[in-house]
Amino acid sequence: MINKNKSYLIYIIPNLFTAASAFTGVLSIIASSKGEFEKAVYLILLSLLFDGLDGRVARLTKTTSRFGAEFDSLADLVAFGVAPAMLFYYNIGVHYGKLGSLLTAIYVLFGAIRLARFNVTIPTSEPSVFIGVPIPTAAVFISIWILFGIKYHMVDGKFSWIILIFITLVSFLMVSNIRYPSFKKIDFKKANIKKVLIILIALLSFVYLFLIESIVLFFTLYILYGLFRGYKSFQKRRKIAKNGKI
DSSP states (O other), X not given: OHHHHHXXXXXXXXXXXXXXXXXXXXXXXXXXXXXXXXXXXXXXHHHHHHHHHHHHHHHHTTOOOHHHHHHXXXXXXXXXXXXXXXXXXXXXXXXXXXXXXXXXXXXXXXXXXXXXXXHHHGGGSOTTEEESOOHHHHHHHHHHXXXXXXXXXXXXXXXXXXXXXXXXXXXXXXTSOOEEEOSTTOOTTSSOHHHHHHHHHHHHHHHHHOHHHHHHHHHHHHHHHHHHHHHHHXXXXXXXXXXXXX
């Protein structure tokens, strides 16, 4: 009986992290509705931490399940779909009437489509890449830019328009076929440990000094990398098609 209870507990632990991710997402929504935007951003980042732990714990304990996968998607829609959308709306979108409401809705809907597509393509997907921007990445990208604007008091119309463009961009990137690198399958055995250690120390030092700026820079470069990769792929296909006609 004790062993049986222990086995049940092992299956529950990953789902507790998933529940924590959804819970902090709801808290973020509440914070946004109260105008506590900085708190809302940090709660989304905390959701990201819980979301990263649930899958890793499940794989380490070999307790992955269909229920866990579905629960994770629903939690992601709350924490990385609705929560950042509400953060955007209460902070910026509310000042743009129907346009702000439309962009808020599109972000959530496209995020739901992104999650649904991910679930049905898991068996055939490449472990080293994501097809389209992952919804957690899109959520952090939007949230951290809003936090960056709050920190530097960039609340004028020009900055607001930048966020409007960004949320539109990542919404469509989530449902695009542009490939983004996944860091889940990094092979450290083939890496030069000394070089990796030096790079990590340098990066962590920069993060320590400039936390918000570091996150903004990393996620912006990640988004731009996918766009550049998509452009190069388009150019390559266009060249092949052109040569084929000749």
